[in-house]
Amino acid sequence: EDQVTQSPEALRLQEGESSSLNCSYTVSGLRGLFWYRQDPGKGPEFLFTLYSAGEEKEKERLKATLTKKESFLHITAPKPEDSATYLCAVQLGTSGGYQKVTFGTGTKLQVIP
Amino acid sequence: NAGVTQTPKFQVLKTGQSMTLQCAQDMNHNSMYWYRQDPGMGLRLIYYSASEGTTDKGEVPNGYNVSRLNKREFSLRLESAAPSQTSVYFCASSEATGGALHFGNGTRLTVT
Numbered sequence: 001e002d003q004v005t006q007s008p009e010a011l012r013l014q015e016g017e018s019s020s021l022n023c024s025y026t027v028s029g030l031r032g033l034f035w036y037r038q039d040p041g042k043g044p045e046f047l048f049t050l051y052s053a054g055e056e057k058e059k060e061r062l063k064a065t066l067t068k069k070e071s072f073l074h075i076t077a078p079k080p081e082d083s084a085t086y087l088c089a090v091q092l093g094t095s096g097g098y099q100k101v102t103f104g105t106g107t108k109l110q111v112i113p
Numbered sequence: 114n115a116g117v118t119q120t121p122k123f124q125v126l127k128t129g130q131s132m133t134l135q136c137a138q139d140m141n142h143n144s145m146y147w148y149r150q151d152p153g154m155g156l157r158l159i160y161y162s163a164s165e166g167t168t169d170k171g172e173v174p175n176g177y178n179v180s181r182l183n184k185r186e187f188s189l190r191l192e193s194a195a196p197s198q199t200s201v202y203f204c205a206s207s208e209a210t211g212g213a214l215h216f217g218n219g220t221r222l223t224v225t
Contacts (some may be wrong), residue, residue: 004155034213043117043203043216044156087156091211099211103155 002027004090006104013111016049016077021107023088024070029097033071035064036087038106044087085109115139119204119217126194133221134189135178136204144207145187146171146214147179149200156203160189194224198202 003026013019023033032051036044050055050066057064061082063074082084085106092100117138126132138145145160158171162181176198178190187206191198201221204212 029136036214036216041218043205043218046213046215049213089148089156101158101214103157105153105155 002090002092002100002102004088004102004104004108006049006086006088008107010108012108012112013075015079015111015113018074018076018078020075021072021073021086021109022070023090023104025088025090026069027102029092030090032091033066034089034091034101035071035073036089037063038085040089047086047094061073075109078109080111080113083109083111107112117204117206117215117217119202119220121220122218124220126191126222128195130194131190131192132222133191134204134222135186136188136200136217137186138204138206138215139185140206140215141184142186142206142208142215143183144210144212146205146207147177147187147189148203148205148216149173150203150219151200159189159202161210167172167176191219191222194222196224198222199224 005024007022035047038044048064053068061076065072085108087106088104120135120141120198146161148156160179165184180188201219203219204217
């Protein structure tokens with residue numbers, strides 16, 4: 001069964017304290033891995049797509065990396081406005097039709113001033 | 114640019130009542146989706162529409178129906194609401210199936 005596991009479930013950081021969030025997956029035929037940010041009461045907001053092991057994407061204080069079994073979202077010198085829930089989703093490669101996307105349950109990040 | 118707009122934002126229903134959740138996108142996307150989000154569970158796909166004129170079941174379609182009214186609009190209908198359908202419902206769109214999803218801000222539904 002395809003599984004996506006995010007850890008930790010919750011993370012509390014001091015402003016400026018860098019850390020990483022993990023997304024591990026057990027799927028066959030990975031087509032892509034997505035990271036989203038979700039603020040309370042809002043829908044998820046797209047951050048990155050990664051397609052192959054070794055790929056990296058950056059946006060401001062965030063950097064996403066991908067290996068064959070997991071992805072990391074590195075947060076460098078976080079600010080309080082980075083507080084949110086970060087969701088990971090994996091997409092399977094299939095021939096034609098809908099390509100199944102499985103979401104993890106997220107990591108809730110709190111950055112304390 | 115509004116992106117994906119969902120209405121209503123909040124709704125309370127009694128068991129057995131029906132309602133339709135509305136969704137519209139202004140990004141000229143081909144594919145649209147309905148997800149539900151429950152505590153401790155990842156987003157789960159209810160139905161999707163790969164392109165105008167087509168709809169297909171996702172992981173949890175029971176108790177729901179959908180209509181792709183045109184390229185912009187995709188509605189979700191609950192014919193006879195049950196307490197198990199208490200959830201937050203998100204509509205999303207993408208240029209094509211397999212692309213990054215753009216989500217609305219959700220409808221918070223409570224069924225008593």
